[in-house]
Amino acid sequence: MKKENIIYVGIAVVVGLLVGYLIFGGNAGTTATDEHDHSTEIASGEMWTCSMHPQIMQPEPGSCPICGMDLIPADNGGEGLAVNQIKMTENAMVLAGVETVRVGAGVDGEDHIKISGKVAVNQESDAVQSAYFDGRIESIGVNFEGEEVRKGQKLATIYAPALVSAQQELLTAANLKESQPQLYKAVRSKLKLWKLSDSQIDQIESSGRVQENFTVYANVRGAVSEILVEEGDYIKTGSPLVKVADLSSVWVIFDVYENQLSLFEKGQTLNVTTTSYPNEKFTAKVSFVAPTLNKQTRTLEVRAELDNKKGMLKPGMFVQAEVEVAKQEGEVLIIPETAVLWTGKRSLVYVQPDPNNSTFEMREVELGNLMNNSYMVNSGLQSGEMIVAKGTFTVDAAAQLQGKKSMMNQEGEAGEMGHDAHYEMGGAMKMEFSQEAEVKFSEVLKVYLDLKDALVASDQEQTQTLAQKGAGIAATITGLQMDDMGKSHISQLAEQLKEMASKEDLEGQRGDFVLLSRNMIQIGQQMKGLDTKLYVQHCPMANSDNGANWLSLEEEIRNPYYGDAMLKCGSVVQTIN
Numbered sequence: 001m002k003k004e005n006i007i008y009v010g011i012a013v014v015v016g017l018l019v020g021y022l023i024f025g026g027n028a029g030t031t032a033t034d035e036h037d038h039s040t041e042i043a044s045g046e047m048w049t050c051s052m053h054p055q056i057m058q059p060e061p062g063s064c065p066i067c068g069m070d071l072i073p074a075d076n077g078g079e080g081l082a083v084n085q086i087k088m089t090e091n092a093m094v095l096a097g098v099e100t101v102r103v104g105a106g107v108d109g110e111d112h113i114k115i116s117g118k119v120a121v122n123q124e125s126d127a128v129q130s131a132y133f134d135g136r137i138e139s140i141g142v143n144f145e146g147e148e149v150r151k152g153q154k155l156a157t158i159y160a161p162a163l164v165s166a167q168q169e170l171l172t173a174a175n176l177k178e179s180q181p182q183l184y185k186a187v188r189s190k191l192k193l194w195k196l197s198d199s200q201i202d203q204i205e206s207s208g209r210v211q212e213n214f215t216v217y218a219n220v221r222g223a224v225s226e227i228l229v230e231e232g233d234y235i236k237t238g239s240p241l242v243k244v245a246d247l248s249s250v251w252v253i254f255d256v257y258e259n260q261l262s263l264f265e266k267g268q269t270l271n272v273t274t275t276s277y278p279n280e281k282f283t284a285k286v287s288f289v290a291p292t293l294n295k296q297t298r299t300l301e302v303r304a305e306l307d308n309k310k311g312m313l314k315p316g317m318f319v320q321a322e323v324e325v326a327k328q329e330g331e332v333l334i335i336p337e338t339a340v341l342w343t344g345k346r347s348l349v350y351v352q353p354d355p356n357n358s359t360f361e362m363r364e365v366e367l368g369n370l371m372n373n374s375y376m377v378n379s380g381l382q383s384g385e386m387i388v389a390k391g392t393f394t395v396d397a398a399a400q401l402q403g404k405k406s407m408m409n410q411e412g413e414a415g416e417m418g419h420d421a422h423y424e425m426g427g428a429m430k431m432e433f434s435q436e437a438e439v440k441f442s443e444v445l446k447v448y449l450d451l452k453d454a455l456v457a458s459d460q461e462q463t464q465t466l467a468q469k470g471a472g473i474a475a476t477i478t479g480l481q482m483d484d485m486g487k488s489h490i491s492q493l494a495e496q497l498k499e500m501a502s503k504e505d506l507e508g509q510r511g512d513f514v515l516l517s518r519n520m521i522q523i524g525q526q527m528k529g530l531d532t533k534l535y536v537q538h539c540p541m542a543n544s545d546n547g548a549n550w551l552s553l554e555e556e557i558r559n560p561y562y563g564d565a566m567l568k569c570g571s572v573v574q575t576i577n
Contacts, residue, residue: 085353085361086399093358098391100352103333103381113263116483117254118432119317122305125246127220130238132195135160137233138213142224142242149244151221156229156241157213166191167210174205222246245315250308252284252319255299260368263323264289264302270321272306274313275481282306282313284321318434318481333377339389340367340375341396342488350395352386360388360395362405393495397515431489431526434481438527444473444493445530445551448520452550455510455560456567463509464501471497489523510561514543517550524551524576536574541566549573 061071088098141154149155170187177184191201196214204211226243229235252272256264268286284304293300304321306313313319341348347367350360365380381387388395399406433441447470454462474494478487496519500512521536535552542548542561550560557570 085359086395087357087359088395088398090358092398093391098395099389100355100386101336101339101389103335103377103383103385103387113260113323114320115254115256115260115323117252117319117321119306119313119315119319120251120253121225121245121247121315122249122251125220125222125249126225127222127244127246128240129155129216129218129242129244130240131158131216131235132193132237133158133160133162133214134236135163135214135234137229137231137235140227140229140231141215142227145224145226147224149218149221149224151218153218154215155218156216158216158235159213163191163194163196163214164210164212166194167204170201170204171208171210216241218244220244220246222248247311247315248307248309250306250313250315251287252304252306252321254302254304254321255294256302257299258293260323261289261300270304270323272304272319272321274317274319275479276317277312280312282319316434318483333381333383334374335377335381335387336374336389339387339392340365341392342485348396349381350388350392351381352388355386362396362399391495393492394499397496397499397512431486431523432483433486433527437477437480437482437486437490438530440473440477440480441490441523441527442530444470444477445520445524447473448516448551449553452513452552452560453558455506455513456558456563458506458563460504460506460509463506464504467497467501467509467512471501486523486526489519493519493523510542513550513560514548517548520551521549521576530576534576535572536576537570538573539566539570541569551576 058071064071135158138157138159140156142149166187170191173180173184173187188201192198195216200214222244224242225245228240228242235241252270264286266286266289270284270286272282272284273280274282284306286302287305288301288303290301290303335349339349346364349363349365351363352358352360363380366378368376368378396406447466451463451466451470454466471494474490474497477490478494482490493516496512496516500509500516503509503512524530524534532553535555536549537552537557538547538549539559539561540547542559548561552558555572557568557572559566559569562569
C-alpha cells in the first residue's frame with residue numbers, strides 16, 4: 001500500500017507540473033510578447049522629454065529628474081539635421097513672419113552704391129593757440145567748448161614778469177633812440193617776437209607806464225574745441241591755451257571695404273546726405289585715400305573735404321554718400337539687405353535647401369556693394385537658392401536656443417554659449433551710436449529693467465505689456481544714426497521684444513528673455529552715455545542648464561528665470577559703468 005501511495009503522489013506531482021506549465025507558461029509567453037511589443041514601440045521613436053530641460057530624453061513617460069515636471073512627447077523633427085541646420089514648424093514660421101526669396105541675378109548697367117561715414121574736424125584748419133611767454137593766467141576770455149571766436153578776439157590775460165622787464169628796457173631805449181637807434185629797434189623786435197603788436201608797443205612807449213598783464217588774441221576764427229588751461233595756472237612759453245577749429249570746412253571720413261577700393265580716387269566728387277537735413281545734398285571732394293588697410297576690419301579710410309560755410313554739418317554727424325558703380329560684366333547675384341546678419345567680420349544668411357521643407361541652414365557669404373537695398377554676392381550662394389529674406393533674426397534665435405551654429409555661436413555647441421564666450425565676443429565688437437540713439441536706448445533699457453522685475457514676480461501680463469512697449473521704442477531707434485553693426489543689433493532687439501510680446505506663457509517669455517538679455521548686454525557695453533551702473537548677472541541653471549545672463553540695477557540677485565522658485569540663484573559676473 002505504501003508503494004502504491006508513493007506512485008499516486010508521484011503521478012499527482014507530474015500532472016500538477018504539467019497543468020502549471022500549460023497555464024503559467026502560456027501567460028509568461030504572453031508577458032514576454034507584451035514586453036517585446038513595448039520595446040517595439042520604443043524602437044519606433046516614442047521618446048519623452050521635459051519642456052524646461054530638453055536634454056532629458058526617456059523612453060517612457062514620467063517625471064523630470066531635474067525639476068519634477070511631467071515629461072511630454074519629444075519632437076523628433078530635428079533628427080538627421082546637420083550641425084548648422086534647424087527645423088521650424090509651419091505655425092512658428094507664420095507667427096514669426098518668416099519669408100523666403102530666391103537668389104537672383106542683378107540687372108547689368110550702371111548704378112549707385114551707398115557708403116556710411118562721419119563728419120570730422122578738418123585738421124588742416126584746426127589751430128592751437130599757444131602762449132608766447134612764461135606767466136600766470138589771470139583771466140580766460142572764452143567760457144565753454146563750442147563757443148565761436150573771431151580773429152583778434154580776446155582769449156586770455158596773462159601776468160608775465162619777463163614782459164615787465166622788457167617794457168622797462170623799451171622805455172629806457174626810447175629815451176636813447178636818437179643816439180642808439182639800433183638798441184631801440186632791437187628792444188621793439190624782442191617784444192614783437194612775443195606777439196605784441198606795433199600798436200601795443202606804441203601805447204606802452206607813449207604812456208611811459210609798464211603794464212603787468214597782457215592779452216592773448218585769437219589768430220584764427222572758428223569754434224573752441226578744447227580749453228586747456230584754467231585761471232591761476234602757471235604756463236611756460238609754448239604752452240597750449242585753447243584749441244580752435246575752423247568749421248567752415250570739414251572732413252567726411254568713410255570706412256571702405258577693400259573690394260570697393262577701385263571706386264575711389266583722389267579728386268573724386270561725392271554727393272553726401274544726412275538724416276539731419278533729408279532734403280539737402282552736399283558736395284564733397286575726395287582728398288585722401290589711406291595707403292594701408294585695417295587688418296582687423298578689412299577696411300581703409302577714405303577722406304573727403306566739404307564746404308561748411310553755413311555751419312550745417314557738425315563733427316560726429318553720420319552721413320551717407322552715393323558712389324557710381326561701373327557696368328558689371330557677367331551674371332551678378334543679388335540678395336535683399338534684410339537677409340543679411342552682420343557679426344564682426346562675418347556676414348551670414350539662412351538658406352532653405354528644400355523649398356518644400358521648413359529646414360534652414362546658416363551659411364557665411366562674401367558680399368560686395370550695397371545697391372538699391374540689395375547686396376551683390378561675391379561668393380557663398382548660387383543662383384536659384386532659397387534664402388530667408390524676412391524674419392532672419394527669429395530663425396537665428398531659434399538656432400541659438402537649440403545650440404546650433406548661429407550669429408553669436410560659431411561653434412554650434414550649447415556649452416559655448418556661456419557668459420565667458422559671450423564676453424570675449426562682446427569685447428571684440430564695436431558699435432557706434434549717435435547721441436539721439438543712445439538716449440532712445442536708455443528708454444528701452446528702463447523698460448527692460450521693469451520687464452526683468454515682472455519676470456521675477458512671475459507676472460505674465462505685465463511682462464507681455466512691457467515687451468510690447470519696448471518693441472515700439474526699439475523700432476524708432478532703427479531710423480536714427482548709427483553704424484551697420486549697431487543697426488543690426490538694434491533691429492534684432494526690436495524683433496526679440498516683438499516676439500516676446502507675442503508669448504502668453506511665462507515659460508515662453510523666459511525663453512525669449514535669454515536672447516533679449518544677451519543682445520541688451522552687447523549693446524549696453526558699447527553705449528558711452530549710460531548714466532547708471534549696471535550689473536551683469538548669471539544663472540548657471542537657466543537656459544536648459546547652459547546658463548543665461550541678465551542686467552540689473554542692483555547687485556543683489558533676483559532671478560528672472562525662476563522667480564520665487566530660485567530667487568537668489570546666480571552671481572554678478574561683470575559691471576558696466
